[in-house]
Every structure is written in C-alpha cells, then in structure tokens.
Amino acid sequence: MTDSPVIREGAPAPDAPDAAAAGPDRAQLGLAALVAAVGIFCIAGTWNVQAGFSGVDPLGPRFLPRVVGLALIVLAVLLAVATLRGDRGEAEEGEDVDLSHKPDWMTVAQLAGIFALNIALVDFLGWAITGALLFAGVARVLGSRTWIRDLIIGAVLSVGSFYAFYVGLGVPIPPGILDGIL
Amino acid sequence: MDALNGLMDGFATALTPMNLLYACIGVILGTAVGVLPGIGPAMTVALLLPITYNVEPASAFIMFAGIYYGGMYGGSTTSILLNTPGESSSVITALEGNKMAKAGRAAQALATAAIGSFVAGSIGTALLVAFAPSIANLAVKLGAPSYFAIMLLALVAVTAVLGASKLRGFIALFLGLAIGLVGIDGLTGQNRLTLGIPLLSDGIDIVVIAVAIFAIGEALWVAAHLRRRPVEVIPVGRPWMGKEDWKRSWMPWLRGTAYGFPFGALPAGGAELPTFLSYVTERKLAKKPEEFGHGAIEGVAGPEAANNASAAGTLVPMLSLGLPTNATAAVMLAAMTGYGIQPGPALFEEHGDLVWALIASLFIGNLLLLVLNLPLAPLWAKLLRTPRPYLYAGILFFASLGAYAVNLQWFDLALLLFFGLLGLLMRRFGLPTLPLIIGVILGPRLEIQLRQALQLGEGQWSTLFSEPVAVIVYVVIVLLFAAPYLTRLVRRTPQEA
Numbered sequence: 101m102t103d104s105p106v107i108r109e110g111a112p113a114p115d116a117p118d119a120a121a122a123g124p125d126r127a128q129l130g131l132a133a134l135v136a137a138v139g140i141f142c143i144a145g146t147w148n149v150q151a152g153f154s155g156v157d158p159l160g161p162r163f164l165p166r167v168v169g170l171a172l173i174v175l176a177v178l179l180a181v182a183t184l185r186g187d188r189g190e191a192e193e194g195e196d197v198d199l200s201h202k203p204d205w206m207t208v209a210q211l212a213g214i215f216a217l218n219i220a221l222v223d224f225l226g227w228a229i230t231g232a233l234l235f236a237g238v239a240r241v242l243g244s245r246t247w248i249r250d251l252i253i254g255a256v257l258s259v260g261s262f263y264a265f266y267v268g269l270g271v272p273i274p275p276g277i278l279d280g281i282l
Numbered sequence: 283m284d285a286l287n288g289l290m291d292g293f294a295t296a297l298t299p300m301n302l303l304y305a306c307i308g309v310i311l312g313t314a315v316g317v318l319p320g321i322g323p324a325m326t327v328a329l330l331l332p333i334t335y336n337v338e339p340a341s342a343f344i345m346f347a348g349i350y351y352g353g354m355y356g357g358s359t360t361s362i363l364l365n366t367p368g369e370s371s372s373v374i375t376a377l378e379g380n381k382m383a384k385a386g387r388a389a390q391a392l393a394t395a396a397i398g399s400f401v402a403g404s405i406g407t408a409l410l411v412a413f414a415p416s417i418a419n420l421a422v423k424l425g426a427p428s429y430f431a432i433m434l435l436a437l438v439a440v441t442a443v444l445g446a447s448k449l450r451g452f453i454a455l456f457l458g459l460a461i462g463l464v465g466i467d468g469l470t471g472q473n474r475l476t477l478g479i480p481l482l483s484d485g486i487d488i489v490v491i492a493v494a495i496f497a498i499g500e501a502l503w504v505a506a507h508l509r510r511r512p513v514e515v516i517p518v519g520r521p522w523m524g525k526e527d528w529k530r531s532w533m534p535w536l537r538g539t540a541y542g543f544p545f546g547a548l549p550a551g552g553a554e555l556p557t558f559l560s561y562v563t564e565r566k567l568a569k570k571p572e573e574f575g576h577g578a579i580e581g582v583a584g585p586e587a588a589n590n591a592s593a594a595g596t597l598v599p600m601l602s603l604g605l606p607t608n609a610t611a612a613v614m615l616a617a618m619t620g621y622g623i624q625p626g627p628a629l630f631e632e633h634g635d636l637v638w639a640l641i642a643s644l645f646i647g648n649l650l651l652l653v654l655n656l657p658l659a660p661l662w663a664k665l666l667r668t669p670r671p672y673l674y675a676g677i678l679f680f681a682s683l684g685a686y687a688v689n690l691q692w693f694d695l696a697l698l699l700f701f702g703l704l705g706l707l708m709r710r711f712g713l714p715t716l717p718l719i720i721g722v723i724l725g726p727r728l729e730i731q732l733r734q735a736l737q738l739g740e741g742q743w744s745t746l747f748s749e750p751v752a753v754i755v756y757v758v759i760v761l762l763f764a765a766p767y768l769t770r771l772v773r774r775t776p777q778e779a
Binding site: 138142168190207220223235239250265270274 | 449450467
C-alpha cells in the first residue's frame with residue numbers, strides 16, 4: 101500500500117516537497133502582484149462613479165470599492181513580505197491529486213485551449229456539437245485513447261442535455277448550425 | 283406549538299409522490315457526488331441551479347437538501363475505502379476508517395458511519411426545528427446596524443477561524459468582495475467595475491462563479507497533478523455491525539452529535555474542529571485506547587456523527603439569518619435569490635411553507651439515505667473506479683452546460699474559464715475557496731445594510747453601535763481575532779508561576 105512516502109523509480113526525490121528548502125516561492129510574488137492589481141482596479145475603476153445625494157446615501161457607491169481595494173493592496177504587500185521570508189502556501193490535496201510529482205502545466209494549457217475553442221464555436225456550431233467535442237477533447241488530454249467511443253459518449257451527453265433542457269426544463273439551448281435538425 | 287404545526291405542514295408537502303421522487307433523486311445524486319472525487323455537493327447544487335427555472339421552489343429545495351445530506355454520506359465512503367479524503371471534514375474519518383477497512387472490517391466501518399450519520403442527522407435536524415424559528419423571531423427585530431455586524435462576524439469567522447493561514451483567508455475574502463462589486467450599484471444605478479461591458483451590468487452570476495471556482499478550478503488542478511497510479515479501492519460487501527460494534531458505537535454517536543451541532547450552528551462552524559474534538563475524546567474514553575491507529579470503531583462513529591450534526595447545525599444560521607457558513611449553504615441561498623426569495627430572518631414568516639418542507643425533507647432524506655445506502659455500498663465502491671478521463675471530462679462538460687444555461691451566451695463560458703483559472707491559482711497557492719464564495723454572496727448584502735444603517739443614522743458612524751446586539755457582536759469579532767494570542771498567554775502563565 102502507499103503508507104511510505106512515494107519515491108518514483110528513476111527520480112532520486114520528489115521535486116515539489118524538496119523545493120521547500122530552495123528559497124522563496126517566486127511565483128507567489130506574482131500572486132501578490134495580481135492581488136495588488138485587483139485592488140488598484142477596485143479604486144481606479146470606481147473613481148469616476150457619481151455619488152447620489154449625500155443626504156439619501158451618505159456613504160455613496162465609492163466607499164466599499166475603496167475599502168476593498170485598499171485592503172487588497174495591504175494584503176498584497178503582506179503576502180509579498182511573507183513570501184520573501186520563505187512563506188509557502190499549502191497546495192490543496194484531494195483524492196486524485198498526487199503532489200509528489202511536478203505539476204503538469206502542459207495538460208492544463210491544453211484543457212484551457214479546448215475550453216476556449218468551445219467558447220469560440222458554441223454560438224456557431226451549437227452546444228450539441230461543441231459539447232460532444234469538449235467531452236471527447238478533455239478525455240483525450242487526460243489520457244483516454246478511444247476517440248470514437250469518447251465522441252459517441254460526448255454526443256449522447258450533449259444531445260441528451262439539449263433535449264433534457266428543452267423538454268424537461270423548458271430552456272431552449274440554441275441549436276447552432278443544427279437548427280431544424282434537432 | 284407553531285413549529286410543530288409548521289413541521290406537520292412541511293411533511294404534508296414533502297411526502298407528495300412528486301416531492302418524494304425529488305428527495306430520492308437528491309439523496310442518490312448527493313451520495314454519488316460525495317463518493318466521486320473532484321465533485322462535491324456544493325458544485326452539484328450549483329450545476330442544478332437551472333432547474334430553478336421550471337421546478338417549484340419546494341421541490342427544488344427538497345432535492346438540494348437530499349444532495350446536501352447525501353454528500354456527507356458519500357464523503358465518508360470515500361475516506362474509508364480510499365484513504366484520500368477530498369473534503370476536510372472527512373479527514374478524521376479516514377484515520378481509523380481506512381485502517382478498519384484494511385483490516386477487513388470495511389463493512390463495519392461503513393455501517394457505523396451510516397447509522398451514526400443517521401442518528402446525528404436526525405437529532406441535529408430536531409435541534410434545528412427547536413432553535414431556528416426562535417432565533418429568526420429574535421433576528422426579525424434587529425435593525426440594519428445589528429444585521430451588518432452579524433454579517434461581518436460571519437465573514438470574519440469563516441475567514442479567520444477556518445483554514446491554516448489568515449493572510450490567505452483574507453486575500454480570498456477580499457477577492458470575493460471585489461467580484462461582488464461588479465455590476466450596477468443598486469442605490470445609485472451606476473455601473474461599477476464593468477469595464478464598459480454591458481453584459482457585466484447585472485453583475486457576475488453566482489452560478490458561474492461557484493461552478494468556476496469549485497468545478498473548473500478543481501478539474502484543472504487535478505489535471506495538473508493527476509495521480510499516475512491506479513487507485514486502490516478496498517472491496518466491500520453489504521455493511522453490517524455485530525453486537526459488540528453497536529455497544530462500542532452508540533455513545534460515540536451521541537457525543538459526536540453534541541460536538542457537531544453547536545459548532546455547525548456557529549457562524550464559523552465548519553466540521554473540522556468538532557470531528558477532531560470527537561476523535562480526541564473517543565481516544566481518551568476508549569476502553570482499549572491501544573486500538574486507536576489500528577482501526578478503532580469509536581474513531582469512525584464519533585467523527586462521522588459530528589460531521590453530520592454540524593451539517594444540520596449549519597442550516598440554523600442559513601435559515602434563521604440568511605447567513606451561509608459553508609459552500610453548499612451558500613449555493614442554496616443563491617438558489618433562493620434565484621426564486622426571488624430574500625434570505626434573512628423574515629424567511630420563516632414569509633416563506634414558512636417552503637422552509638418547513640425543506641426541514642421535513644431533511645428527516646425524510648436522512649431515513650432514505652440509511653435505507654438506500656446500506657445495500658448500495660458495493661455499488662458506491664465501484665463508482666470509485668470510474669476512469670478518471672471520463673470523470674473529469676464529465677465534470678467539465680456539466681460545468682460548461684450549467685454556466686451556459688444561465689443566460690445562453692458564450693460570454694458566461696468565457697467568465698467560467700477566467701474564474702476557473704482563478705480557482706486553479708487559488709489551489710496552487712493554498713488560498714481557501716470558501717471565503718471567496720461567501721464574500722461574493724454576502725458582499726453586496728453587507729454593503730446595502732451598511733449604507734442603510736448610515737442613511738438612517740444620517741451619516742454618523744456611531745449609529746453602527748446604536749444597538750446592543752451589534753455591540754456584543756463586535757466584541758465577539760475582537761475576541762475571535764485575539765483568541766490565539768489569549769490562549770498563548772493563558773498557556774504560558776501556569777508554567778511561569
């Protein structure tokens with residue numbers, strides 16, 4: 101069973117936990133920058149919002165965005181300082197998550213690509229087609245090697261959900277180029 | 283008793299054949315998603331929000347309640363048979379439960395978890411009946427200052443008490459508040475943070491946020507770290523318990539319930555603390571403490587009961603104050619808003635029929651879970667072997683469908699991807715997701731209460747302290763922040779003396 105720490109063949113030690121000793125988590129500085137950017141956006145993005153009559157609404161629509169923005173900027177600074185001092189986040193664990201090997205960002209990029217394709221095509225081709233492609237594409241990226249079967253399952257799901265929403269819930273999903281066929 | 287009459291009416295609603303069917307679908311779906319990795323009850327309710335377009339509110343909430351309780355059952359099955367709990371509330375169960383399963387006592391571990399959950403769920407729901415209406419009665423009389431303070435307490439408590447890092451909790455919370463700001467400001471009609479995009483004027487739909495953060499973020503994170511070896515699932519037959527197991531289980535069930543319910547009912551409840559306390563207590567009280575660590579049944583019975591009782595407790599602030607303290611409750615409140623029902627203390631008065639039907643269905647769902655799940659356990663074990671490419675392809679498929687169905691426009695899918703990537707980032711850097719979701723949901727309501735309070739107080743900040751309840755709540759908030767330092771002081775003193 102898996103009681104002992106996982107050590108893969110060929111690799112002397114798991115990469116991720118080892119990195120803990122190797123100085124600050126630089127990527128986390130990027131997170132701090134992102135948090136600060138959201139904070140600045142909250143303040144700058146509501147700068148020109150007009151306040152109502154002060155008697156009716158003394159606080160006005162700019163108050164909360166400023167509080168939130170300021171807090172985000174302060175938190176970003178705190179995070180940056182903590183990061184430089186060697187603070188690391190605990191990456192989330194889960195049933196199917198194996199943190200002992202390096203994250204595979206290539207897979208994530210491919211999934212995001214498939215997702216973007218779905219966004220680009222859904223209006224034209226319709227959900228019944230893009231949904232099936234989405235399912236088969238994701239299964240393929242995650243290691244399934246049965247194209248035909250994946251496409252069939254995907255098509256059953258997408259056409260099935262089209263009719264389930266149409267008949268069962270009264271929500272007509274746009275049919276796209278299959279207009280008139282479905 | 284008003285409450286008993288309401289409950290009887292609730293049973294009358296919940297026991298119609300159609301609603302019983304919804305309850306059955308709910309508990310089976312809930313257990314299935316609780317068992318399956320990568321998908322939980324919060325996400326399932328979020329994905330099912332489109333049914334609110336066409337289904338009666340009572341039926342929808344009966345199903346959601348089934349999913350909520352079913353998810354708890356399913357989670358324990360996973361942690362016993364797989365030893366890699368996905369939800370923090372099942373971590374403790376895995377300690378002894380998986381050891382029992384490895385020692386060939388999986389059937390007994392599942393049985394004590396299921397029956398313990400039933401006992402705790404029933405008692406917890408009864409306590410909910412006893413407390414929620416009177417709390418709501420008190421809360422109806424509160425003004426904006428008190429309500430603002432209580433919401434602030436919920437936000438602070440969820441952020442600061444749960445989770446390992448307060449800094450990360452607050453970053454998540456304020457990101458959520460920022461997301462909640464997007465859209466037209468209700469009081470002045472001005473666009474805020476919409477970047478001039480008209481589609482953002484209505485704000486970002488909570489379904490899209492919840493599905494993105496829970497489902498897409500999780501699926502992408504798992505994809506980056508997918509376990510390369512096949513999972514080892516311990517096979518199991520029909521759960522059953524011997525006489526000795528019953529004798530060792532019933533006290534832990536009751537003690538676990540006693541821990542779980544109050545913690546769940548508190549604004550910061552959560553299930554982590556009560557399950558842990560229950561485990562420690564059972565280890566201390568056990569006749570054979572040496573069995574702990576090798577599969578002691580008390581270590582499954584107590585924490586599982588605590589887990590379920592806390593789930594029932596969570597519904598107290600949700601139904602009596604409109605405050606969500608866990609992800610599923612947050613999404614259920616979003617569903618209420620979808621029906622045009624304003625969550626809050628007035629819920630019992632204005633929509634009593636709905637609330638009581640929901641509570642009655644909790645009793646029914648609890649019984650259904652026990653009756654269905656004991657024989658179905660081998661099936662659930664099989665479900666754990668679902669090929670992972672299909673599981674996650676399915677999750678992404680239904681997540682996209684759910685988000686697309688909200689407005690039937692590609693723009694929501696783009697938002698889904700954007701916030702899904704945010705969910706991925708959060709998991710990479712250990713930012714908790716719950717404060718973000720609660721921030722998105724409570725942020726706008728918090729702002730309205732604050733601005734109303736200051737309207738009535740003619741702009742004087744002192745008006746926030748004008749109600750005694752508000753002052754008490756602020757003291758509690760300060761104590762929450764100070765608690766870690768205070769306990770450190772107290773611990774140090776005896777040694778120095």
